[in-house]
Amino acid sequence: MSILIVGAGLSGAVIGRELAEAGHAVTILDARPHIGGNCHTERDPDTGVMVHVYGPHIFHTDDQGVWDYVTRFATFEPYKNRVKSTVGGQVYSLPVNLHTINQFFGTAMRPDEARAFIAERAEDIPEPQNFEEQALAFVGRDLYEAFFKGYTEKQWGCDPRELPASILKRLPLRFNYDDNYFFHKYQGMPRDGYTALIQRILDHPVITVQLNTTYDPATGGDWDHVFWSGPLDGYFNYDLGRLGYRTLNFERFTAQGDYQGCAVMNYGDRDVPHTRITEHKHFSPWEEHEGSVLYRETSAEAGPDDIPYYPIRLVAEKELLTRYIAQAQATPGVTFVGRLGTYRYLDMDVTIREALDTAQTWLDTQKAGTAMPAFVNAPL
Structure with missing residues (x-):
């Protein structure tokens, strides 16, 4: 047919x-x-870096x-997504894990201590009805306002109370030092x-x-x-x-050497207009390049001529x-x-x-x- x-x-x-x-x-x-x-994806002709033209894509799955x-059609190299976030002039590890908690609060808690510590700060909201309520019940106000509130306002262009709670439910909270953003069995890059x-x-x-x-x-x-x-x-x-969709705008720039030391640096502060900077050579850590290609990423409401990203x-x-x-x-x-x-x-x-x-x-x-x-x- x-x-x-x-x-x-x-x-x-x-x-x-x-x-x-x-x-x-x-x-x-x-x-x-x-x-x-x-x-x-395409090779940048000047640096040789493999560029994710429409923003980074990291393959992760539990589906055998x-x-x-x-893997029938491509060789996949191991890759772990380790995201960092700049908030209040300091760099933290995401997703929120034991290192993030100890660094943010200036403590040296063990996992059970940190779990109890966060539980004390989490607000008693039995059935969260929106993103903000889910976050407050999840991590409490301090971590919510540092790592989620400003970033979410920039990403979605609205008050987090207008967003469904389900958006946050996909994000992990860890009481160990595992900073691998994903938890799937298979993770890699072609x-x-x-x-x-x-x-x-x-x-x-x-x-x-x-x-x-x-x-x-x-x-x-x-x-x-x-x-x-x-x-x-x-x-x-x-x-x-x-x-309705959100779109992404990319400000591409180049640098010599290692610009930020990681593939993805989030910016949680509301007064920083971009949501993150991605450094694309770090998505191919098995390669070596002197030059670097980076994207400064901002989110906006998608117009008729924009590429739709997030429904x-x-x-x-x-x-x-x-x-x-x-x-x-x-x-x-x-x-x-x-x-x-x-x-x-x-x-x-x-x-x-x-x-x-x-x-x-x-x-x-x-x-x-x-x-x-x-x-x-x-x-x-």
């Missing part, structure tokens, strides 16, 4: 490869001049199947970058990739099925209004999302996939898992003679 996939990022590449291996002809379109979506899948990984996934004789090419659903073409990984509202030409998903957006879901479910012959197509924040491993499951669902429906759903993974 003839399959059209819109978007040459992880979702489109994985679905395309699975269907191609099942014998179907796959055409993948992408409006950008490169594959990889926001995972796109996903790990086996990506040695040759993410674009090379995705290129190998796309390297199949019945996959055709067309870059610098947009797709208009209104004048689509004769395809047996379409997989859309672009913005859900964009498929319908935003006819109900635009779903806002507050009350107004969820109401609009419900209407777009109904519209999508009434549209035959198209399945919406990925973080933009389902308007969800997804880590890379989840994106790949959902793409594999989506491809298998389509193959199963073809065998059974049933209709393919608009969403294999529900947006709400």
Whole structure:
């Protein structure tokens, strides 16, 4: 059958490869001049540094199947994400761990002492209703205002009390000296970058990739099925209004030697406009480079011409999302996939898992003679 996939990022590449291996002809379109979506990496010609063009992506997963899948197409080097944060003129370790707590409060507590110490400062909020309440119940006011409040206001452009508690629930709090940001079994970076990984996934004789090419659903073409990984509202030409996103702006600069001594330095103070600085050669610690490429990163509300990064998903957006879901479910012959197509924040491993499951669902429906759903993974 003839399959059209819109978007040459992880979702489109994985679905395309699975269907191609099942014998179907796959055409993948992408409006950008490169594959990889926001995972796109490229060598800086002056320094040789592998640059994460749309901000850093660190692979981490407990999903054995996903790990086996990506390592089939690329060699992964071990990588631990150790984030630092500059707050009040001092540098601390994130996520909040025993070193952070002892340094911040000027103490030398053991794990059990620190646990009791934080429990005394945590506020008694049995069912936190928003980000701030969750943080106060989690770590207390001092740590919240130092490491979470200002950063969150800059990242999301609103009062933390307007954000759901679920955003904070993903962040760990440790009462030991483990400063590895993630806790998954498999963590690493593709040695040759993410674009090379995705290129190998796309390297199949019945996959055709067309870059610098947009797709208009209104004048689509004769395809047996379409997989859309672009913005859900964009498929319908935003006819109900635009779903809200935050975007990222990057101020790129270079330096000689080691500029900040780590890959990611957060800035928690509200009066510092940027949220973090990333130094990209530290994402490839197995390489050595004299020069350095850095991004000073700020967050803003996404306009029509901006790249959407983080779905806002507050009350107004969820109401609009419900209407777009109904519209999508009434549209035959198209399945919406990925973080933009389902308007969800997804880590890379989840994106790949959902793409594999989506491809298998389509193959199963073809065998059974049933209709393919608009969403294999529900947006709400």
